[in-house]
Each structure stands twice: as structure tokens, then as C-alpha cells.
Amino acid sequence: KAGVTQTPRYLIKTRGQQVTLSCSPISGHRSVSWYQQTPGQGLQFLFEYFSETQRNKGNFPGRFSGRQFSNSRSEMNVSTLELGDSALYLCASTSTGSSTDTQYFGPGTRLTVL
Amino acid sequence: GENVEQHPSTLSVQEGDSAVIKCTYSDSASNYFPWYKQELGKGPQLIIDIRSNVGEKKDQRIAVTLNKTAKHFSLHITETQPEDSAVYFCAASRSDYKLSFGAGTTVTVRA
Numbered sequence: 001k002a003g004v005t006q007t008p009r010y011l012i013k014t015r016g017q018q019v020t021l022s023c024s025p026i027s028g029h030r031s032v033s034w035y036q037q038t039p040g041q042g043l044q045f046l047f048e049y050f051s052e053t054q055r056n057k058g059n060f061p062g063r064f065s066g067r068q069f070s071n072s073r074s075e076m077n078v079s080t081l082e083l084g085d086s087a088l089y090l091c092a093s094t095s096t097g098s099s100t101d102t103q104y105f106g107p108g109t110r111l112t113v114l
Numbered sequence: 115g116e117n118v119e120q121h122p123s124t125l126s127v128q129e130g131d132s133a134v135i136k137c138t139y140s141d142s143a144s145n146y147f148p149w150y151k152q153e154l155g156k157g158p159q160l161i162i163d164i165r166s167n168v169g170e171k172k173d174q175r176i177a178v179t180l181n182k183t184a185k186h187f188s189l190h191i192t193e194t195q196p197e198d199s200a201v202y203f204c205a206a207s208r209s210d211y212k213l214s215f216g217a218g219t220t221v222t223v224r225a
Binding site: 004031033035042043044045048050055056058059090092097099100102103104105106107108 | 145159160163203205208210218
């Protein structure tokens with residue numbers, strides 16, 4: 001069974017631009033979560049989607065948004081990029097969407113903002 | 115919200131020795147505690163997890179213990195091997211669909 005896939009793997013943008021990252025969960029998984037990983041702040045929760053509904057959101061500004069499609073694929077968007085948005089963005093999927101289900105992570109998208 | 119503290123931040127062990135990483139959490143409602151291993155250029159990979167109704171769990175050379183009263187849990191790796199070198203993260207979750215992570219421990223196994 002294929003794992004979680006994320007595209008693109010690497011991205012370079014300039015301040016003020018916007019970016020869209022994509023995540024395809026493991027086949028059959030209906031829950032997708034997004035995390036931001038930086039050396040200073042570690043792994044921080046962005047949001048979680050299940051059956052196209054956002055069930056929880058972390059403490060990030062409104063420039064960070066996401067959505068989930070009917071096939072469970074998810075996208076996250078960051079508008080008006082800032083230097084501090086440079087990070088590894090990880091998505092994870094779970095099968096049933098239970099809060100105690102194993103989360104399987106993808107390899108991440110490395111975003112660099114210049 | 116949940117706050118997870120992880121110690122030590124770095125750990126160097128001789129091959130064959132044991133490694134222990136400790137985490138504490140603040141939210142008594144947390145009921146799920148996974149441990150992840152992250153290698154360079156990869157996403158975190160689950161290595162073991164424990165739920166609040168269990169005190170200890172083992173999987174070959176890896177074990178996790180949970181003390182709900184003290185709100186701390188630990189990862190034990192025995193007979194360490196060079197391939198155990200990586201960054202390890204503990205995490206905690208209550209029933210809110212998100213994981214709160216510790217800051218990570220960089221483990222180096224010396225041959």
C-alpha cells in the first residue's frame with residue numbers, strides 16, 4: 001500500500017507570494033492533518049480534516065488555510081508569505097479519524113521563503 | 115493547551131547500550147502517547163505508542179512506559195544499533211484530533 005505522498009517536495013517562494021501544498025493520504029484513509037516543523041518551534045499542529053470538514057485548527061494566523069476534497073486529498077494554502085513561514089510542512093493521515101489512531105506522516109514539503 | 119516537555123535534547127550512547135528518553139505532559143485529559151523517529155530528509159515514523167489504559171508496552175528492543183499520575187512517559191531502546199541514530203519525538207493527544215509534540219531528542223549511537 002502506498003504511503004502518504006506530498007507534492008511538491010521542495011518549493012522556493014519570495015515574500016508576499018502565496019503557495020499551495022498538496023497531500024494524498026494512504027488509500028482508504030479519511031483524515032488528514034497538517035503540521036509545520038521548524039528548528040525553533042518544532043512540530044506544530046496546523047489543522048485536521050475528516051470527510052471534507054475541518055475538525056480542529058492550531059494557533060496559526062488566517063493566512064494559513066486548508067481544505068479536503070471528496071477523495072480525501074488535501075491542500076493547504078499560505079498567502080502573503082513571510083520569511084518565518086520557511087519550514088517543512090508535513091501531512092499525516094489516519095484511517096478512521098479517531099483521535100487515538102496512528103498518524104502516518106508523509107515526507108514533507110520543504111518551503112523556503114526568500 | 116497541552117504542553118509536552120522532552121529530555122534530553124541530545125543523547126550519545128555506545129552501540130549495545132540502552133537509551134532512555136523522558137517526556138512529561140500537562141493535560142490530564144491526554145490519552146494517547148505515540149513516539150516517532152525521524153531520519154534526515156524523511157517524515158516522522160511511528161515506532162511505538164501507548165494508550166492511557168496501559169502502563170507499559172514492548173516491541174522487540176523498544177519499550178514505552180506511562181505514569182498517568184505523574185503525567186510522564188518514557189521510551190527505552192535496548193541494545194542500540196547504529197541505525198537507531200535519528201531524532202525521536204514524543205507526542206500526546208487528547209480526543210481533539212491533534213498531536214502535541216515534544217521538542218525532540220537527537221540520538222547518536224557510537225560504533
